[in-house]
Amino acid sequence: MSFAQWLCRRIGLDIRSAEYSYAPDPVLGFVSARKHAERWVNTTCGYCSVGCGMQVGVRNDRVVSVRGNPLHPVNLGKLCPKGLAEHYAIEAESRAHYPLLRKDGKLTRIGWEEAVDTLVERFRAVQRKHGPESLGVISTGQLVTEEFYTLGKLVQLGFGTRNYDGNTTLCMSTAVSGYKRSFGSDGPPGAYEDIERADVILLIGANMAENHPILCTRLEANKAKTLIVADPRVTKTAMLADIYLPVKPRSDLALINAILRILLDEDLYDKEFVAAHTTGLDELRASLAPYTLDYAAQVTGLDPALIRKVALLYANARAAFIGWTMGVNHSTKGTETVNAINNLALVTRNIGRAGAAPFSITGQCNAMGTREAGFTSGIPGYRKFESELDRAQIARLWNLPVERIPKERGLAYPDIIEAAVAGRIRALWIIGTNPLVSFPNVDVLRHALGNLDFLVVQDGFHPTPTTELADLVLPAAIWGEKEGTYTNSERRVSKVNAAVAPPAEARSDFAIFLSVSERLGVKDELFPDWSTTSDAFREWRIVSAGRLCDYSGMSYEAIESSGGIQWPYPQGAAKWEAPEPRRLYADGVFSTDDGRARLLPTAWAPFPEQPNREFPLILNTGRTVEHWHTRTKTGAISILQRMSPRAWLEMNPVDARRLGFKPHDHVDVVSARGRVNRVELRITEIVAPGQVFLPFHFAESNANQVTQSAFDPISREPNFKQCAVRVERSNGTPA
């Protein structure tokens, strides 16, 4: 034990995180004064949707360290490697410092007034010439909820375009569509505590160990569980499993339907609950006819006895939890797969009870906030565009004529890009996302952006592959520099606070939206007297009142002092606040018109672009624990960069032998659309023969150069997890 550690223990500091702020100085060999915080600011992690509570250490108005908040109900003081190094992102050299406007082809520093004037004038000019819908806006899951709410109003009511969507359509739109179809509303119904209280946990396409690491502490705490993991890749999460199901890519739907068929055929379902609280049993039963054990075994590649064993485990569980992430959502059959998962939970009443939930684990720190605040696929507060009642209600709340409220959603993200290719979208505002790295089949996007009359990119970093193409770059404050709230996967609203001021002339997204509204002449109508995010929060509490995502009982102070509050939290909720975490649908009443959940027929089909002679391998793409998406943040943090410095391609030894590759060879990954150059080969049985895996974090080896333009017809989410490729030696000699 070092002296610093001994000291921390003596004075009762949390050793795990304190180690970080008391790191021995390499020169003095003693406690480093540079890292010694003068004060700690409570906030919430700005990476993933687990929503860990943390404290940011500040010294001389600079952020010097980070530690877990031991009192926060989500993580009790623990943080993962990204969280522990998050403060380094704030002072990265690659931060965006000044507004930049393209003049004579070059991005040139300008002042904020010129920046906001230019944005409004150019957007208005395009809209005058080509109609209001020729403007598109693409945002993110990484702003605070107050910013999402403000942006939605500004775009839809101020600029008058419905063509507003977010990177959440690359991520969560499938879960949203699936929940809406089954339960009548979006909203993950369970709580993290369910992971500790379930006796069967089924994780489908969710690599929790790398991507939601602190949730693994809940898995560990549950000693009585059987953990079943379905993933074609033997991930770190699969290695934790009691039963690992190496499903063939995108065969999950056949697996779930076979399980459902066993449950219905053998009367292993909750007849009373199904009769009282659902509709559609007969249609569901009929749709399951093809899913015999033999058929499912053939589609999934699993032993029929194993499928049966899993079905019986699930059926006989006291409480069963299904968690899923991108292995399900990133598919043209994603929404149907979510519906099949919901079917499974419904027929066994594994919903609304302790330990039991069909639980979509969210991705970004505030993907939930953008879903609640809406205006992309719904009206704020999970209201529906198509509902006359909902439109009338929101118009009343805003004191606007009901004609101003859109009757249907605008274009979804991939359709905005298509429309830009076709010349129907002529100006685009991109906020907090880096599509040049993250959008599938990225050449299409490049083409779309090249077609625009005017592109604005608002980002905390510059240059990024996307800001480099902008006509106007707006420098944004990031996590650590702004205030508001994030909602995590279990619907817990946590407080986000500024520890330091943004660098140079960067401004919070909220401040930028208000300036734009002022210049547009809509501030008095839409945001009267607003100056801080607490003003937006005040209105949001009223707008969300009575809805599933009810915030009306919350205040910044209450959120702060409890470490986070789960919605629904109506006014007066504090009185009936129990220690038990809150779950949706505990009373069996769902958000549909008749209060019943829908059992929905689904049908498995093979993924688009099957491997063929020219492209014989199936490419899977995803994440690693050290990096965050397109690495604008984690790529600038040396400790994380050193742990994972470059892209790699995982290939099974059987394929490597056949192709004559050795470990560490440099290879190119080629599809019908493009090529990823020079990635290092990892020969490993983590991937099955016929499959390869490439992380998508590295712009210089961009996986989305080869992925396909195939989208879920319901949610519009891309099929990121499968496409056909071949692998070649990088020096040009054919494999």
Ligand SMILES: Nc1nc2c(c(=O)[nH]1)N[C@H]1C(S)=C(S)[C@@H](COP(=O)(O)OP(=O)(O)OC[C@H]3O[C@@H](n4cnc5c(=O)[nH]c(N)nc54)[C@H](O)[C@@H]3O)O[C@H]1N2
């Ligand atoms: N370290 C880190 N953590 C993150 C992020 C990050 O960038 N870095 N991003 C956050 C975000 S926004 C998100 S959305 C989440 C994503 O979290 P995850 O969904 O866990 O991440 P992925 O690695 O994209 O994909 C998950 C798994 O799906 C599997 N898969 C692929 N095809 C199939 C299939 O056909 N069936 C099944 N059952 N599984 C399949 C992959 O092999 C992979 O292991 O992570 C969040 N957390």
Ligand SMILES: Nc1nc2c(c(=O)[nH]1)N[C@H]1C(S)=C(S)[C@@H](COP(=O)(O)OP(=O)(O)OC[C@H]3O[C@@H](n4cnc5c(=O)[nH]c(N)nc54)[C@H](O)[C@@H]3O)O[C@H]1N2
């Ligand atoms: N092949 C493949 N592609 C994928 C995936 C995959 O699994 N495989 N996963 C998909 C998924 S699930 C997701 S969520 C997307 C993520 O894709 P992106 O959204 O493109 O990824 P990020 O790197 O998180 O981009 C966020 C951007 O916002 C900036 N930023 C950070 N904080 C702020 C802020 O407060 N304000 C503003 N204005 N900017 C800020 C960052 O610098 C960064 O440029 O990628 C998708 N793409």
Ligand code: SF4
């Ligand atoms: S698990 Fe997620 S929220 Fe928690 S520290 Fe890691 S990245 Fe942040």
Ligand SMILES: [Mo]
């Ligand atoms: Mo995501």
